[in-house]
Amino acid sequence: MSNPDFSPVTVIGGGIAGTTSAIALARHGLPVTLIDEQPTAGGQIFRAPSPYARQTVPPNHEFSGGDALRHKLTASSVDVRFSTRAWGLSPTLALDLIGPDGIDQLPPSTVVVANGATERFLPFQGWTTPRITGLAGASILMRNGGTLPGQTVVVAGSGPLLFSVAHQVLELGGKVAAIVDAGHRSDWLRLGAMLSLDPARLTQATSWMLRLRKAGIPIHHRAHISAVQETETGLLLNVSEMDHPERRHVYASEAAACGYGLKPSTLITRTAGVQHRHDPVGGYLEPVTDLAGRTCRPDLYVTGDAAGIRGMAVARLRGLITAHAIAQDRSVISGETYETLTRAPLRQLRRLEAVSRRMLPLMNAGSAIPAHLQDETIVCRCERVKAATLRSAIKAGAEDLNQLKAWTRCGMGPCQGRMCEDSARGLLMAVCGKTSEDAGSFTARMPFFPLPLTAVTGTFAYSDIPLPKAAPL
Amino acid sequence: MTPALQSRPDVFDTVIVGAGVMGATTALFLARGGQKVALVDREDMFRAASGVNAGTLTLHMTRAQLIPHAIRGREMWLDSATWLGEDVGAIATPGLSMAFTEAEEELLRQRAQVRQDMGAPIEVVSPEEAIQIEPGVNPAIRAAAYCALDGHIPTYRVGAAYARALRQAGVTIIENSPVETITPATGGGYDIRISNRVQPVQGRRIVLSTGAWLEKMLGWLGYNIPIRCLINQLVVTETLPPVMGSVLSIANGLLSLKQFANGSVLIGGGWQGEGNIHQGGTRVIPENLRGNVRLAQYVVPRLDEAQILRVWLGLESETPDAMPLIGALTPDDDAFVVGCVHSGFTSGPYMGRLLAERILGGNPDLSPFDPTRFSSLAATGTRS
Ligand SMILES: Cc1cc2nc3c(=O)[nH]c(=O)nc-3n(C[C@H](O)[C@H](O)[C@H](O)COP(=O)(O)OP(=O)(O)OC[C@H]3O[C@@H](n4cnc5c(N)ncnc54)[C@H](O)[C@@H]3O)c2cc1C
Numbered sequence: 001m002s003n004p005d006f007s008p009v010t011v012i013g014g015g016i017a018g019t020t021s022a023i024a025l026a027r028h029g030l031p032v033t034l035i036d037e038q039p040t041a042g043g044q045i046f047r048a049p050s051p052y053a054r055q056t057v058p059p060n061h062e063f064s065g066g067d068a069l070r071h072k073l074t075a076s077s078v079d080v081r082f083s084t085r086a087w088g089l090s091p092t093l094a095l096d097l098i099g100p101d102g103i104d105q106l107p108p109s110t111v112v113v114a115n116g117a118t119e120r121f122l123p124f125q126g127w128t129t130p131r132i133t134g135l136a137g138a139s140i141l142m143r144n145g146g147t148l149p150g151q152t153v154v155v156a157g158s159g160p161l162l163f164s165v166a167h168q169v170l171e172l173g174g175k176v177a178a179i180v181d182a183g184h185r186s187d188w189l190r191l192g193a194m195l196s197l198d199p200a201r202l203t204q205a206t207s208w209m210l211r212l213r214k215a216g217i218p219i220h221h222r223a224h225i226s227a228v229q230e231t232e233t234g235l236l237l238n239v240s241e242m243d244h245p246e247r248r249h250v251y252a253s254e255a256a257a258c259g260y261g262l263k264p265s266t267l268i269t270r271t272a273g274v275q276h277r278h279d280p281v282g283g284y285l286e287p288v289t290d291l292a293g294r295t296c297r298p299d300l301y302v303t304g305d306a307a308g309i310r311g312m313a314v315a316r317l318r319g320l321i322t323a324h325a326i327a328q329d330r331s332v333i334s335g336e337t338y339e340t341l342t343r344a345p346l347r348q349l350r351r352l353e354a355v356s357r358r359m360l361p362l363m364n365a366g367s368a369i370p371a372h373l374q375d376e377t378i379v380c381r382c383e384r385v386k387a388a389t390l391r392s393a394i395k396a397g398a399e400d401l402n403q404l405k406a407w408t409r410c411g412m413g414p415c416q417g418r419m420c421e422d423s424a425r426g427l428l429m430a431v432c433g434k435t436s437e438d439a440g441s442f443t444a445r446m447p448f449f450p451l452p453l454t455a456v457t458g459t460f461a462y463s464d465i466p467l468p469k470a471a472p473l
Numbered sequence: 474m475t476p477a478l479q480s481r482p483d484v485f486d487t488v489i490v491g492a493g494v495m496g497a498t499t500a501l502f503l504a505r506g507g508q509k510v511a512l513v514d515r516e517d518m519f520r521a522a523s524g525v526n527a528g529t530l531t532l533h534m535t536r537a538q539l540i541p542h543a544i545r546g547r548e549m550w551l552d553s554a555t556w557l558g559e560d561v562g563a564i565a566t567p568g569l570s571m572a573f574t575e576a577e578e579e580l581l582r583q584r585a586q587v588r589q590d591m592g593a594p595i596e597v598v599s600p601e602e603a604i605q606i607e608p609g610v611n612p613a614i615r616a617a618a619y620c621a622l623d624g625h626i627p628t629y630r631v632g633a634a635y636a637r638a639l640r641q642a643g644v645t646i647i648e649n650s651p652v653e654t655i656t657p658a659t660g661g662g663y664d665i666r667i668s669n670r671v672q673p674v675q676g677r678r679i680v681l682s683t684g685a686w687l688e689k690m691l692g693w694l695g696y697n698i699p700i701r702c703l704i705n706q707l708v709v710t711e712t713l714p715p716v717m718g719s720v721l722s723i724a725n726g727l728l729s730l731k732q733f734a735n736g737s738v739l740i741g742g743g744w745q746g747e748g749n750i751h752q753g754g755t756r757v758i759p760e761n762l763r764g765n766v767r768l769a770q771y772v773v774p775r776l777d778e779a780q781i782l783r784v785w786l787g788l789e790s791e792t793p794d795a796m797p798l799i800g801a802l803t804p805d806d807d808a809f810v811v812g813c814v815h816s817g818f819t820s821g822p823y824m825g826r827l828l829a830e831r832i833l834g835g836n837p838d839l840s841p842f843d844p845t846r847f848s849s850l851a852a853t854g855t856r857s
Binding site: 088090091092096105273393396397398399400402403406407409412413414416445446447450451452453454456457458460462464465466467468470471472473 | 519534537573574580584613629630632633636646727743744745756759760762763764766767768770778779780782783784785815
């Protein structure tokens with residue numbers, strides 16, 4: 001074994017994967033810094049509830065699991081930097097941050113990207129009204145804020161979050177007008193059959209489904225919201241069936257929550273030049289990693305849902321395994337110790353992964369929707385680009401996502417295409433028959449989110465500006 | 474040239490390698506002049522310098538000797554509806570170059586003078602006059618050079634307009650096709666080999682317009698001209714209420730600043746990032762980001778309200794004497810180059826049109842840009 005290397009490790013993202021990884025790295029004696037934009041650790045699932053939510057939301061596994069994780073983190077030697085966001089990552093792995101004290105750059109270190117998932121959204125006519133939120137956003141509002149998005153809610157999209165959100169609405173005393181799922185009923189049944197491998201998920205799913213059934217909520221499978229109108233009191237939603245377009249349903253509600261599954265957040269890994277691939281089952285781009293989260297870039301690891309959507313149980317295991325792998329790569333532990341430490345987690349991981357992969361087609365059930373977007377529908381909210389504009393640019397020769405962006409501004413706005421990229425890619429594939437690989441993805445650029453200009457400039461005098469040599473005459 | 478090649482319908486009159494503003498404009502005017510033209514690019518067209526530049530149509534920044542060309546290029550952009558078939562949104566504004574120190578003021582007067590001599594309508598004005606023209610500037614200015622002919626263009630709109638115009642003119646567009654070698658064909662003309670095609674594209678004539686990638690290609694034709702690759706940084710803000718109406722720069726040329734119609738402000742000026750011709754821009758240098766943005770905020774203090782939306786890097790090319798390469802590479806007049814033009818987006822349409830005119834038998838004065846000026850080898854027109 002060569003000399004152990006105890007140089008610093010930086011973990012981006014304090015969700016289950018990142019926090020677990022940071023704690024395990026610290027146990028190996030490595031100096032670890034954990035960065036998260038939230039004021040505390042927990043990420044999406046284990047996010048710390050507000051004091052109000054602690055009173056109103058019934059006690060649940062997410063609260064207790066999150067509290068336990070935060071407790072372990074506090075007891076560890078991990079250096080935490082909360083309310084801090086990464087806005088740039090250089091190829092040397094120097095990390096640009098902005099936090100309560102302004103901007104800062106961490107010198108190059110080993111970086112573990114654990115920044116989780118982003119919800120996929122697919123547009124429909126009228127979707128930009130504020131009464132429509134994402135499923136993930138609605139879940140945070142209810143679980144961590146204790147607040148309903150509306151007294152009656154239509155829950156639409158795809159994937160397990162549909163049922164979780166519907167259940168949360170009921171829990172807070174709201175009414176679910178309908179559940180609109182892009183997936184096949186038979187896919188859910190097949191998933192159900194597999195859940196015996198994952199008893200925790202099975203128990204949860206069963207209790208949700210019983211409760212939803214008891215409430216008599218209409219559930220449409222292979223359906224989606226095709227248009228929405230605002231009324232004085234709320235929304236009027238048109239629901240279409242994918243296989244029977246002539247069958248239409250109309251629901252009234254105060255609000256709607258809509259999301260089409262999760263995809264890895266790849267802005268950071270794409271900027272770092274890591275190799276990515278399209279997962280055809282998940283319908284998303286993911287960084288290419290080995291089981292332990294190693295990428296093609298030495299010293300850069302990706303773990304948790306950022307490496308492909310597998311859910312929280314797998315995220316914890318992945319975080320752990322990544323930490324052990326780093327310890328081994330650094331010669332802090334031997335190959336043998338690595339084997340011993342990872343034997344049980346790897347076994348568990350394989351079992352749970354089978355279930356998680358079964359979820360992917362259910363999350364990606366809306367993949368055919370973008371092809372049928374109505375011309376008038378806004379696809380890119382930031383730049384207000386409509387489907388018709390994209391279609392005509394594609395026909396005029398913009399046959400990859402970056403050319404489409406250049407010609408139409410789709411994806412040029414503050415969200416960097418997080419909202420519109422999937423629909424723009426879907427349109428490209430439908431109009432000119434490209435594969436998702438050929439359609440590509442938007443070039444990722446820093447800053448990862450809009451940055452106050454004064455955070456970069458700070459206080460200065462004119463004479464502080466280092467002016468390079470003048471341009472030629 | 475053998476009759477066989479002359480009469481073969483699959484052979485292009487001219488194959489243009491590099492579909493930025495230089496190559497695409499040359500292609501457009503050649504096709505309109507009756508030629509059968511192919512335009513080849515390693516990526517989609519207008520994705521390199523011509524798709525990511527700052528879109529400043531200024532006479533303050535361009536090299537003094539290129540002022541007449543820049544004036545004509547700027548006019549073409551403002552008039553794009555007539556020759557490109559679409560108004561791409563170029564806007565005429567005044568331009569102000571500013572000085573904040575004594576040394577800058579001296580430089581400002583010197584630069585204004587040489588530009589005036591080349592025909593730019595530039596005059597040095599007092600701080601009060603400058604503030605009247607552009608109320609948003611820092612009152613600490615000592616002097617400003619005012620030019621009535623300035624402006625800007627939303628670069629991203631140009632590529633789509635060219636694509637349409639080129640197709641209408643009958644140009645064969647071959648995208649995502651890196652040219653790997655160019656060799657003289659038996660019987661005259663050239664074989665242009667593309668990495669993803671078995672058969673070469675054949676042309677009686679070639680035009681090299683590959684911007685920062687010209688050095689290697691010129692080497693294939695026996696030219697040895699070192700071409701420097703600049704890695705220019707640009708910063709764009711989120712949309713803001715109006716904070717300026719003109720194009721602003723400072724005397725040493727290290728700032729270009731303007732607000733587009735949609736409200737976003739673009740900050741440039743040639744601050745450098747890291748990168749190379751193989752990987753493109755690879756890293757924003759934090760000190761250079763800070764320096765560039767500080768300069769912008771100093772010049773227009775209200776930028777303190779702005780949010781930085783994106784930072785990117787683009788590749789610009791420069792010859793040893795910072796003057797363009799435009800003209801014939803062979804005595805047979807069957808190979809040409811156009812590129813390395815300082816502030817080349819402004820003058821690009823005019824430069825491309827001049828070269829097309831030259832190829833079609835006209836006689837525009839391209840002598841200051843003669844590519845053979847660097848190399849004794851080239852004077853003999855050696856074809857490798
Ligand atoms: C960040 C930045 C800001 C700028 N700002 C301004 C400004 O405000 N005003 C202004 O007037 N000018 C500006 N410029 C300069 C201007 O953009 C350039 O002078 C001009 O666009 C150059 O055009 P071009 O056609 O010569 O080169 P390019 O646009 O670079 O085109 C070259 C083409 O060749 C292709 N190519 C390369 N190798 C191969 C190969 N092997 N096979 C096939 N194709 C190949 C490339 O893909 C590319 O499309 C700026 C430049 C940069 C980088």
